[in-house]
Amino acid sequence: DQQVKQNSPSLSVQEGRISILNCDYTNSMFDYFLWYKKYPAEGPTFLISISSIKDKNEDGRFTVFLNKSAKHLSLHIVPSQPGDSAVYFCAASRQAAGNKLTFGGGTRVLVKP
Amino acid sequence: DGGITQSPKYLFRKEGQNVTLSCEQNLNHDAMYWYRQDPGQGLRLIYYSQIVNDFQKGDIAEGYSVSREKKESFPLTVTSAQKNPTAFYLCASSMFGIMVSGGHEQFFGPGTRLTVL
Numbered sequence: 001d002q003q004v005k006q007n008s009p010s011l012s013v014q015e016g017r018i019s020i021l022n023c024d025y026t027n028s029m030f031d032y033f034l035w036y037k038k039y040p041a042e043g044p045t046f047l048i049s050i051s052s053i054k055d056k057n058e059d060g061r062f063t064v065f066l067n068k069s070a071k072h073l074s075l076h077i078v079p080s081q082p083g084d085s086a087v088y089f090c091a092a093s094r095q096a097a098g099n100k101l102t103f104g105g106g107t108r109v110l111v112k113p
Numbered sequence: 114d115g116g117i118t119q120s121p122k123y124l125f126r127k128e129g130q131n132v133t134l135s136c137e138q139n140l141n142h143d144a145m146y147w148y149r150q151d152p153g154q155g156l157r158l159i160y161y162s163q164i165v166n167d168f169q170k171g172d173i174a175e176g177y178s179v180s181r182e183k184k185e186s187f188p189l190t191v192t193s194a195q196k197n198p199t200a201f202y203l204c205a206s207s208m209f210g211i212m213v214s215g216g217h218e219q220f221f222g223p224g225t226r227l228t229v230l
Contacts, residue, residue, distance in 0.1 A: 009153070034218065043117075043203050043221030044156070089155060099144050099163075099207045100171075101219060103155040 003027045004092050006104035014112055019077040021107050023090035026071065030092035034101065035064060035075045038087045047088075048075070080111045116140065117222035119204050124227045126191070126198070134189045134225045136204035145187035146205040146219060149173065156203060162187055191227065199229045 004025045013019045021035075031052040036044035050057040050064045050073070057064050063076045077084055087108045091101040117138045126132045138145065144163045148156040158171030162181040176195025181187055187206075191198045205219040 004155075006155075036221075041201075041224065041226065043119075043205075043223050046218045046220065049218065099219060100158065100161060101146075101156075103148075103157075105153075105155040 002105075003030075004090060004102050004104040006090060006107050008107050009105070010108040010110070012110045012112065013080050015082060016079045019075075019080045019084065019109055019111070021075040021077075021088050021090075021109070023073045023075075023104050024071060025073075025092050027092070027094075027102075028071065029094050029096075030102075031095055032093045033064070033066060033073050034091045034093075035062075036089045036091060037084075038089060038106070044089060077109075080109075082111050082113055085109055085111045117204060117206055117220060119202075119222040119225050122223065122225060124225055126227065126229050128229055129193045131190055131192050132227065134191070134202055134204075134227070136187045136189065136222060137185055138187075138204075138206045138220075138222075139185060140206055140220065141184070142206035142208055142220075143184070144207045145181065146207075147171075147177070147179065147187070147189045148203040148205065150201045150203060150224075159189065159202075198227055201226050 034049040035047040037047050038044040048059050048062045048064050050066050055066050066073045087106045089106045090104045093101050120135045146161040147159040157173050159177050160179040162168035178190045202225045204222045207219040
């Protein structure tokens with residue numbers, strides 16, 4: 001039973017354009033959501049997060065949007081750069097469950113020069 | 114400089130042998146976690162520990178064991194009971210119970226790739 005899903009396994013985008021990554025979840029008890037970036041054979045690095053009391057959080061080129069009614073979040077990267085080519089994971093947690101994270105399956109992003 | 118270290122980076126094991134993966138952090142984090150990643154898949158939680166001398170099973174704990182005798186260290190043992198141990202193993206830590214920069218960020222080590230021969 002996958003509680004966090006990333007339905008697009010891969011995404012290809014031109015340098016300078018917008019990358020939009022999507023994530024859906026089923027557990028309405030999740031109250032915190034995070035995005036991680038991962039290069040091959042390395043650990044994930046934290047990118048950006050959002051609390052369930054907000055619907056948008058922005059940090060430089062990265063913006064995360066949360067639609068609680070649809071149980072959907074998205075990550076926008078503008079403008080996309082070749083160094084953004086990586087696998088992106090969304091993750092969700094419940095404060096009542098401590099810091100346990102439930103991860104989606106990941107989306108591989110390729111930014112073409 | 115602070116961070117999480119995992120050793121070794123690559124590990125080979127013969128079938129039927131136990132093997133222990135090391136994870137150390139100097140971030141003064143209370144909580145530590147072990148995940149497994151298989152090719153083309155997301156991270157799955159094996160075990161986690163929110164405080165010294167205490168740990169809980171994650172989603173795929175069968176065939177694994179852990180200990181948390183020190184705050185800085187959370188070793189993972191892959192036993193011979195684990196049917197498919199070849200994978201990329203990731204250790205992470207976080208400030209349990211405290212909202213750091215607004216939430217529950219976990220910080221990851223570089224990973225250990227385990228291959229069973």
